[in-house]
Amino acid sequence: MKIEYWLNGRKEQAEIDAGLMLLDFLRDHGCYSVKCGCETTACGLCTVWLNEKPVLSCAVLAARIDGQHVTTLEGLQDEAKEFAQYMASEGSDQCGYCNPGFVMNVLSMVRELSDTPTEAEIKEYLAGNLCRCTGYVSHMRVLRRYLAAKGKEVQDA
Amino acid sequence: MNIAQYVKAKSLEEAWELNQKKTAVVFGGGCWLRLSPQRRIQTAIDLSGLGLDTMTETDTAIHLGAMVTLRQLETAPALLTATDGAIKEALRHIVGVQFRNLATVGGSIFGRFGFSDVLTLFLTLEAEVELHRGGRMPLAEFAKQGGGNDILTQIIIPKKKRRTAYTSLRLNATDFPILACSVVRTADTLLCAVGARPARAEVRAFEGTRGLTEADATAVATEVAASMNFEDNTRGSAAYRRDMAVELCRRLLLQTGKEEA
Numbered sequence: 152m153k154i155e156y157w158l159n160g161r162k163e164q165a166e167i168d169a170g171l172m173l174l175d176f177l178r179d180h181g182c183y184s185v186k187c188g189c190e191t192t193a194c195g196l197c198t199v200w201l202n203e204k205p206v207l208s209c210a211v212l213a214a215r216i217d218g219q220h221v222t223t224l225e226g227l228q229d230e231a232k233e234f235a236q237y238m239a240s241e242g243s244d245q246c247g248y249c250n251p252g253f254v255m256n257v258l259s260m261v262r263e264l265s266d267t268p269t270e271a272e273i274k275e276y277l278a279g280n281l282c283r284c285t286g287y288v289s290h291m292r293v294l295r296r297y298l299a300a301k302g303k304e305v306q307d308a
Numbered sequence: 309m310n311i312a313q314y315v316k317a318k319s320l321e322e323a324w325e326l327n328q329k330k331t332a333v334v335f336g337g338g339c340w341l342r343l344s345p346q347r348r349i350q351t352a353i354d355l356s357g358l359g360l361d362t363m364t365e366t367d368t369a370i371h372l373g374a375m376v377t378l379r380q381l382e383t384a385p386a387l388l389t390a391t392d393g394a395i396k397e398a399l400r401h402i403v404g405v406q407f408r409n410l411a412t413v414g415g416s417i418f419g420r421f422g423f424s425d426v427l428t429l430f431l432t433l434e435a436e437v438e439l440h441r442g443g444r445m446p447l448a449e450f451a452k453q454g455g456g457n458d459i460l461t462q463i464i465i466p467k468k469k470r471r472t473a474y475t476s477l478r479l480n481a482t483d484f485p486i487l488a489c490s491v492v493r494t495a496d497t498l499l500c501a502v503g504a505r506p507a508r509a510e511v512r513a514f515e516g517t518r519g520l521t522e523a524d525a526t527a528v529a530t531e532v533a534a535s536m537n538f539e540d541n542t543r544g545s546a547a548y549r550r551d552m553a554v555e556l557c558r559r560l561l562l563q564t565g566k567e568e569a
Contacts, residue, residue: 152314168311169312169313169314169352170349191343192339192343192407193403193482198406201409204409205405205406205409207407209342210342210410212309212311212314212335214314214352214354215354215356256404256406259405276405277404277405278403278404278405278482279404279406280404
Protein backbone atom coordinates (compact mmCIF):
# COMPACT_ATOMS: atom_id res chain seq x y z
CA MET A 152 0.00 0.00 0.00
CA LYS A 153 1.09 3.56 -0.64
CA ILE A 154 1.42 6.16 2.12
CA GLU A 155 2.22 9.87 2.13
CA TYR A 156 3.61 11.43 5.27
CA TRP A 157 5.91 14.08 6.67
CA LEU A 158 9.14 12.79 8.18
CA ASN A 159 11.05 15.43 10.13
CA GLY A 160 9.24 18.16 8.23
CA ARG A 161 9.80 16.73 4.77
CA LYS A 162 6.93 15.36 2.73
CA GLU A 163 7.59 11.84 1.49
CA GLN A 164 5.78 8.82 0.15
CA ALA A 165 6.48 5.12 0.26
CA GLU A 166 5.12 1.74 -0.72
CA ILE A 167 4.79 -0.50 2.34
CA ASP A 168 3.47 -3.85 3.51
CA ALA A 169 0.27 -3.45 5.57
CA GLY A 170 1.82 -5.18 8.57
CA LEU A 171 5.03 -3.14 8.71
CA MET A 172 5.64 -1.45 12.06
CA LEU A 173 6.68 2.21 12.21
CA LEU A 174 9.87 1.29 14.07
CA ASP A 175 11.09 -0.88 11.20
CA PHE A 176 9.88 1.59 8.60
CA LEU A 177 11.82 4.46 10.15
CA ARG A 178 15.04 2.47 10.41
CA ASP A 179 14.61 1.42 6.78
CA HIS A 180 14.42 5.13 5.99
CA GLY A 181 17.65 6.03 7.71
CA CYS A 182 16.37 7.07 11.14
CA TYR A 183 18.82 4.99 13.15
CA SER A 184 18.15 6.91 16.37
CA VAL A 185 14.93 4.86 16.59
CA LYS A 186 15.92 1.63 18.28
CA CYS A 187 14.17 -1.59 19.16
CA GLY A 188 14.35 -2.37 22.87
CA CYS A 189 11.59 -4.57 24.23
CA GLU A 190 9.22 -4.62 21.23
CA THR A 191 6.38 -5.06 23.76
CA THR A 192 5.59 -1.38 24.45
CA ALA A 193 7.33 -1.46 27.82
CA CYS A 194 10.69 0.35 27.53
CA GLY A 195 10.25 3.62 25.61
CA LEU A 196 13.42 3.23 23.58
CA CYS A 197 11.58 3.48 20.25
CA THR A 198 9.82 6.77 21.13
CA VAL A 199 9.09 9.10 18.22
CA TRP A 200 6.55 11.88 17.84
CA LEU A 201 3.38 11.36 15.85
CA ASN A 202 1.75 14.73 15.24
CA GLU A 203 3.92 16.21 18.03
CA LYS A 204 2.86 13.56 20.58
CA PRO A 205 5.34 10.98 21.85
CA VAL A 206 4.37 7.43 20.88
CA LEU A 207 6.00 4.01 20.80
CA SER A 208 6.95 3.27 17.21
CA CYS A 209 7.06 -0.47 17.99
CA ALA A 210 3.30 -0.33 18.53
CA VAL A 211 2.27 1.79 15.55
CA LEU A 212 1.61 0.38 12.10
CA ALA A 213 3.47 2.33 9.44
CA ALA A 214 0.13 2.50 7.61
CA ARG A 215 -1.12 4.76 10.41
CA ILE A 216 1.26 7.59 9.48
CA ASP A 217 -0.48 8.17 6.16
CA GLY A 218 -1.19 11.90 6.08
CA GLN A 219 0.51 12.41 9.46
CA HIS A 220 3.68 14.09 10.74
CA VAL A 221 6.45 11.94 12.23
CA THR A 222 9.41 13.38 14.09
CA THR A 223 12.49 11.45 15.16
CA LEU A 224 15.61 12.55 16.97
CA GLU A 225 17.17 13.27 13.58
CA GLY A 226 14.64 16.08 13.20
CA LEU A 227 15.40 17.63 16.58
CA GLN A 228 19.16 17.72 16.43
CA ASP A 229 19.76 21.18 17.89
CA GLU A 230 17.50 20.61 20.89
CA ALA A 231 18.81 17.09 21.36
CA LYS A 232 22.41 18.32 21.27
CA GLU A 233 21.67 20.96 23.88
CA PHE A 234 20.03 18.46 26.22
CA ALA A 235 22.78 15.90 25.59
CA GLN A 236 25.34 18.40 26.86
CA TYR A 237 23.47 18.60 30.15
CA MET A 238 23.39 14.81 30.30
CA ALA A 239 27.10 14.53 29.62
CA SER A 240 27.92 17.12 32.27
CA GLU A 241 26.14 15.02 34.90
CA GLY A 242 27.33 11.67 33.59
CA SER A 243 23.73 10.64 33.12
CA ASP A 244 24.19 9.42 29.56
CA GLN A 245 25.79 6.28 31.02
CA CYS A 246 25.65 3.40 28.52
CA GLY A 247 23.61 5.52 26.13
CA TYR A 248 21.20 2.81 25.10
CA CYS A 249 18.01 4.47 26.36
CA ASN A 250 19.08 7.99 25.46
CA PRO A 251 17.30 8.50 22.10
CA GLY A 252 13.88 7.52 23.45
CA PHE A 253 14.51 9.36 26.71
CA VAL A 254 15.50 12.57 24.94
CA MET A 255 12.45 12.41 22.67
CA ASN A 256 10.16 12.12 25.67
CA VAL A 257 11.95 14.84 27.63
CA LEU A 258 11.65 17.28 24.73
CA SER A 259 7.95 16.50 24.54
CA MET A 260 7.57 16.91 28.29
CA VAL A 261 9.17 20.36 28.18
CA ARG A 262 6.50 21.44 25.71
CA GLU A 263 3.61 19.84 27.57
CA LEU A 264 4.11 20.37 31.29
CA SER A 265 3.51 23.64 33.09
CA ASP A 266 6.24 26.13 33.97
CA THR A 267 6.37 24.74 37.48
CA PRO A 268 6.25 20.96 37.15
CA THR A 269 6.61 18.88 40.28
CA GLU A 270 9.16 16.12 40.56
CA ALA A 271 6.25 13.67 40.75
CA GLU A 272 4.83 14.98 37.46
CA ILE A 273 8.20 14.62 35.78
CA LYS A 274 8.67 11.07 37.05
CA GLU A 275 5.17 10.21 35.93
CA TYR A 276 5.74 11.66 32.45
CA LEU A 277 8.98 9.74 32.04
CA ALA A 278 7.81 6.50 33.64
CA GLY A 279 7.60 4.86 30.24
CA ASN A 280 11.34 5.24 29.64
CA LEU A 281 13.34 2.48 31.26
CA CYS A 282 17.07 2.95 31.89
CA ARG A 283 18.94 -0.33 32.17
CA CYS A 284 21.76 1.46 34.00
CA THR A 285 19.13 2.63 36.54
CA GLY A 286 20.36 6.18 36.08
CA TYR A 287 17.15 7.79 37.26
CA VAL A 288 18.72 9.93 39.98
CA SER A 289 21.17 11.49 37.56
CA HIS A 290 18.34 11.97 35.06
CA MET A 291 16.52 14.04 37.64
CA ARG A 292 19.65 16.13 38.34
CA VAL A 293 19.94 16.86 34.64
CA LEU A 294 16.27 17.67 34.29
CA ARG A 295 16.36 20.14 37.16
CA ARG A 296 19.23 22.04 35.53
CA TYR A 297 17.83 21.80 32.01
CA LEU A 298 14.33 22.87 32.99
CA ALA A 299 15.70 25.78 35.03
CA ALA A 300 17.56 26.93 31.93
CA LYS A 301 14.23 26.77 30.09
CA GLY A 302 12.54 28.91 32.73
CA LYS A 303 10.77 25.98 34.40
CA GLU A 304 11.50 25.47 38.07
CA VAL A 305 10.90 21.99 39.42
CA GLN A 306 8.69 22.04 42.50
CA ASP A 307 9.38 19.51 45.22
CA ALA A 308 5.82 19.34 46.55
CA MET B 309 2.47 -8.06 12.05
CA ASN B 310 0.83 -10.39 9.62
CA ILE B 311 -1.77 -8.22 7.88
CA ALA B 312 -2.97 -8.91 4.35
CA GLN B 313 -5.08 -5.81 3.82
CA TYR B 314 -5.29 -2.47 5.62
CA VAL B 315 -8.41 -0.38 5.16
CA LYS B 316 -8.88 3.10 6.51
CA ALA B 317 -12.67 3.10 6.80
CA LYS B 318 -14.47 6.02 5.19
CA SER B 319 -17.67 5.45 7.11
CA LEU B 320 -18.92 3.52 10.14
CA GLU B 321 -21.08 1.45 7.83
CA GLU B 322 -18.04 0.45 5.76
CA ALA B 323 -16.18 -0.47 8.95
CA TRP B 324 -19.13 -2.52 10.14
CA GLU B 325 -19.44 -4.35 6.81
CA LEU B 326 -15.74 -5.20 6.79
CA ASN B 327 -15.89 -6.37 10.37
CA GLN B 328 -18.49 -9.06 9.67
CA LYS B 329 -15.73 -11.44 8.56
CA LYS B 330 -13.99 -13.42 11.28
CA THR B 331 -10.53 -12.65 9.90
CA ALA B 332 -11.09 -8.90 10.16
CA VAL B 333 -9.89 -6.88 13.14
CA VAL B 334 -10.75 -3.35 14.19
CA PHE B 335 -7.71 -1.29 15.17
CA GLY B 336 -8.13 1.11 18.05
CA GLY B 337 -4.71 2.12 19.30
CA GLY B 338 -3.30 -1.24 18.22
CA CYS B 339 -1.37 -1.65 21.47
CA TRP B 340 -2.86 -4.99 22.45
CA LEU B 341 -2.82 -6.46 18.95
CA ARG B 342 0.86 -5.60 18.84
CA LEU B 343 1.46 -8.29 21.42
CA SER B 344 0.11 -10.98 19.07
CA PRO B 345 2.57 -10.66 16.16
CA GLN B 346 1.92 -14.20 14.89
CA ARG B 347 -1.80 -13.64 14.49
CA ARG B 348 -2.87 -13.57 10.85
CA ILE B 349 -5.21 -10.69 10.09
CA GLN B 350 -6.91 -10.66 6.71
CA THR B 351 -8.32 -7.15 7.02
CA ALA B 352 -7.21 -4.51 9.50
CA ILE B 353 -9.91 -1.88 9.88
CA ASP B 354 -8.60 1.55 10.81
CA LEU B 355 -11.16 3.85 12.45
CA SER B 356 -8.85 6.84 12.72
CA GLY B 357 -10.45 8.72 9.84
CA LEU B 358 -13.98 8.73 11.25
CA GLY B 359 -13.75 11.63 13.68
CA LEU B 360 -14.12 9.38 16.71
CA ASP B 361 -11.19 11.02 18.49
CA THR B 362 -13.09 13.88 20.08
CA MET B 363 -14.78 14.51 23.42
CA THR B 364 -17.94 16.57 23.69
CA GLU B 365 -19.78 17.81 26.74
CA THR B 366 -23.49 18.51 27.13
CA ASP B 367 -25.50 19.56 30.16
CA THR B 368 -26.15 15.95 31.03
CA ALA B 369 -23.18 13.91 29.84
CA ILE B 370 -19.62 13.70 28.58
CA HIS B 371 -19.34 11.87 25.26
CA LEU B 372 -16.06 10.12 24.51
CA GLY B 373 -15.39 9.05 20.94
CA ALA B 374 -14.08 5.52 20.76
CA MET B 375 -10.73 6.68 19.36
CA VAL B 376 -10.04 9.17 22.16
CA THR B 377 -6.70 8.21 23.67
CA LEU B 378 -6.13 7.44 27.33
CA ARG B 379 -3.85 10.48 27.46
CA GLN B 380 -6.69 12.69 26.24
CA LEU B 381 -8.88 11.26 29.00
CA GLU B 382 -6.43 11.85 31.82
CA THR B 383 -5.80 15.45 30.79
CA ALA B 384 -9.42 16.44 30.08
CA PRO B 385 -10.55 19.04 32.63
CA ALA B 386 -14.21 17.97 32.33
CA LEU B 387 -13.39 14.37 33.23
CA LEU B 388 -10.99 15.34 35.99
CA THR B 389 -13.74 17.43 37.55
CA ALA B 390 -16.45 14.84 36.99
CA THR B 391 -14.39 12.12 38.68
CA ASP B 392 -12.63 14.06 41.45
CA GLY B 393 -9.37 13.27 39.65
CA ALA B 394 -10.01 9.52 39.75
CA ILE B 395 -9.61 9.32 35.97
CA LYS B 396 -6.00 10.40 36.33
CA GLU B 397 -5.35 7.99 39.16
CA ALA B 398 -6.82 5.16 37.07
CA LEU B 399 -4.73 5.91 33.99
CA ARG B 400 -1.42 7.32 35.17
CA HIS B 401 0.02 3.92 35.99
CA ILE B 402 -0.61 2.46 32.54
CA VAL B 403 2.87 1.96 31.01
CA GLY B 404 3.84 5.52 30.09
CA VAL B 405 2.72 8.67 28.32
CA GLN B 406 3.85 7.31 24.95
CA PHE B 407 1.65 4.24 25.36
CA ARG B 408 -1.31 6.28 26.57
CA ASN B 409 -1.00 8.53 23.51
CA LEU B 410 -1.78 5.42 21.45
CA ALA B 411 -4.17 3.31 23.52
CA THR B 412 -7.80 4.30 22.99
CA VAL B 413 -10.78 4.28 25.30
CA GLY B 414 -12.68 2.26 22.70
CA GLY B 415 -9.99 -0.41 22.61
CA SER B 416 -9.90 -0.55 26.40
CA ILE B 417 -13.66 -0.92 26.71
CA PHE B 418 -14.40 -3.10 23.69
CA GLY B 419 -11.67 -5.56 24.71
CA ARG B 420 -13.32 -6.01 28.14
CA PHE B 421 -9.90 -6.93 29.44
CA GLY B 422 -9.70 -8.36 32.93
CA PHE B 423 -6.85 -6.01 33.79
CA SER B 424 -8.64 -2.90 32.56
CA ASP B 425 -8.43 0.10 34.87
CA VAL B 426 -10.72 1.98 32.47
CA LEU B 427 -13.49 -0.61 32.63
CA THR B 428 -13.32 -0.75 36.43
CA LEU B 429 -13.68 3.01 36.81
CA PHE B 430 -16.28 3.48 34.08
CA LEU B 431 -18.55 0.80 35.57
CA THR B 432 -18.92 2.89 38.68
CA LEU B 433 -19.50 6.03 36.63
CA GLU B 434 -22.58 4.27 35.19
CA ALA B 435 -21.25 4.77 31.68
CA GLU B 436 -23.14 3.75 28.58
CA VAL B 437 -21.68 2.56 25.29
CA GLU B 438 -22.99 3.19 21.81
CA LEU B 439 -22.55 0.59 19.09
CA HIS B 440 -22.99 1.44 15.43
CA ARG B 441 -25.75 -1.10 14.86
CA GLY B 442 -26.58 -2.13 18.42
CA GLY B 443 -27.32 1.35 19.74
CA ARG B 444 -26.86 2.44 23.34
CA MET B 445 -26.65 0.13 26.31
CA PRO B 446 -25.30 0.32 29.86
CA LEU B 447 -21.62 -0.49 30.11
CA ALA B 448 -22.41 -3.05 32.82
CA GLU B 449 -24.51 -4.96 30.29
CA PHE B 450 -21.91 -4.58 27.54
CA ALA B 451 -19.20 -5.84 29.86
CA LYS B 452 -21.11 -9.09 30.28
CA GLN B 453 -22.17 -9.72 26.68
CA GLY B 454 -19.54 -7.96 24.56
CA GLY B 455 -19.98 -6.22 21.26
CA GLY B 456 -19.62 -9.11 18.81
CA ASN B 457 -18.83 -7.81 15.33
CA ASP B 458 -20.32 -4.40 15.93
CA ILE B 459 -18.33 -1.15 16.03
CA LEU B 460 -18.08 0.81 19.26
CA THR B 461 -18.58 4.48 18.44
CA GLN B 462 -18.69 6.26 21.78
CA ILE B 463 -18.82 5.97 25.56
CA ILE B 464 -21.16 8.24 27.44
CA ILE B 465 -20.48 9.33 31.01
CA PRO B 466 -23.61 10.79 32.63
CA LYS B 467 -23.04 13.95 34.63
CA LYS B 468 -24.08 13.51 38.24
CA LYS B 469 -23.26 14.91 41.62
CA ARG B 470 -21.00 12.17 42.84
CA ARG B 471 -17.85 11.45 44.82
CA THR B 472 -15.39 9.17 43.09
CA ALA B 473 -12.26 7.39 44.28
CA TYR B 474 -10.01 4.88 42.53
CA THR B 475 -7.00 2.84 43.47
CA SER B 476 -5.07 -0.11 42.12
CA LEU B 477 -2.47 -2.55 43.33
CA ARG B 478 0.56 -3.28 41.16
CA LEU B 479 3.65 -5.36 41.75
CA ASN B 480 5.73 -2.90 39.74
CA ALA B 481 5.15 0.64 38.54
CA THR B 482 3.69 0.81 35.02
CA ASP B 483 2.78 -2.91 35.09
CA PHE B 484 -0.70 -4.44 34.83
CA PRO B 485 -2.74 -4.09 38.04
CA ILE B 486 -3.22 -7.18 40.13
CA LEU B 487 -6.28 -5.52 41.61
CA ALA B 488 -8.29 -2.45 40.62
CA CYS B 489 -11.00 -0.85 42.76
CA SER B 490 -13.36 2.04 42.16
CA VAL B 491 -16.05 3.54 44.37
CA VAL B 492 -18.66 6.12 43.46
CA ARG B 493 -21.05 7.62 45.95
CA THR B 494 -24.11 9.65 44.97
CA ALA B 495 -26.86 10.91 47.25
CA ASP B 496 -28.79 7.67 47.06
CA THR B 497 -26.43 5.07 45.62
CA LEU B 498 -23.07 3.54 46.37
CA LEU B 499 -21.29 1.71 43.56
CA CYS B 500 -18.23 -0.43 44.13
CA ALA B 501 -16.31 -2.14 41.29
CA VAL B 502 -13.39 -4.53 41.50
CA GLY B 503 -11.34 -5.57 38.47
CA ALA B 504 -8.11 -7.43 37.73
CA ARG B 505 -9.16 -10.26 40.04
CA PRO B 506 -7.77 -11.21 37.40
CA ALA B 507 -11.27 -11.57 35.93
CA ARG B 508 -13.16 -8.75 34.23
CA ALA B 509 -14.40 -5.98 36.49
CA GLU B 510 -17.81 -6.26 38.11
CA VAL B 511 -19.82 -3.67 39.99
CA ARG B 512 -22.04 -3.93 43.05
CA ALA B 513 -24.66 -1.41 44.20
CA PHE B 514 -25.69 -0.44 47.72
CA GLU B 515 -27.76 2.25 49.34
CA GLY B 516 -25.98 5.58 49.42
CA THR B 517 -25.93 5.70 53.20
CA ARG B 518 -23.77 2.56 53.48
CA GLY B 519 -20.06 2.45 54.18
CA LEU B 520 -19.75 5.76 55.99
CA THR B 521 -18.35 4.39 59.25
CA GLU B 522 -15.29 2.21 59.78
CA ALA B 523 -17.42 -0.76 60.76
CA ASP B 524 -19.90 -0.43 57.91
CA ALA B 525 -17.18 0.29 55.35
CA THR B 526 -15.54 -2.98 56.35
CA ALA B 527 -18.90 -4.74 56.15
CA VAL B 528 -19.66 -3.39 52.68
CA ALA B 529 -16.15 -4.13 51.41
CA THR B 530 -16.36 -7.67 52.76
CA GLU B 531 -19.73 -8.15 51.10
CA VAL B 532 -18.37 -6.89 47.78
CA ALA B 533 -15.38 -9.24 47.89
CA ALA B 534 -17.52 -12.18 48.96
CA SER B 535 -19.83 -11.68 45.98
CA MET B 536 -17.03 -11.90 43.39
CA ASN B 537 -14.72 -14.66 42.23
CA PHE B 538 -10.98 -14.21 42.64
CA GLU B 539 -8.39 -16.37 40.92
CA ASP B 540 -4.72 -17.23 41.13
CA ASN B 541 -2.20 -16.27 38.48
CA THR B 542 1.55 -15.66 38.44
CA ARG B 543 1.08 -12.15 39.82
CA GLY B 544 -0.98 -12.99 42.88
CA SER B 545 -3.12 -15.58 44.58
CA ALA B 546 -6.90 -15.48 44.82
CA ALA B 547 -6.70 -15.28 48.62
CA TYR B 548 -4.31 -12.32 48.50
CA ARG B 549 -6.48 -10.51 45.97
CA ARG B 550 -9.64 -11.11 48.01
CA ASP B 551 -8.05 -9.82 51.24
CA MET B 552 -6.64 -6.79 49.49
CA ALA B 553 -9.95 -6.08 47.75
CA VAL B 554 -11.61 -5.76 51.15
CA GLU B 555 -8.95 -3.33 52.35
CA LEU B 556 -8.83 -1.21 49.21
CA CYS B 557 -12.61 -0.97 48.96
CA ARG B 558 -12.82 -0.07 52.65
CA ARG B 559 -10.39 2.80 52.15
CA LEU B 560 -12.25 4.12 49.09
CA LEU B 561 -15.60 3.89 50.86
CA LEU B 562 -14.31 5.97 53.73
CA GLN B 563 -12.58 8.39 51.37
CA THR B 564 -15.75 9.08 49.40
CA GLY B 565 -17.76 9.33 52.59
CA LYS B 566 -15.34 11.80 54.13
CA GLU B 567 -15.28 14.02 51.06
CA GLU B 568 -19.04 14.15 51.04
CA ALA B 569 -19.26 15.25 54.67
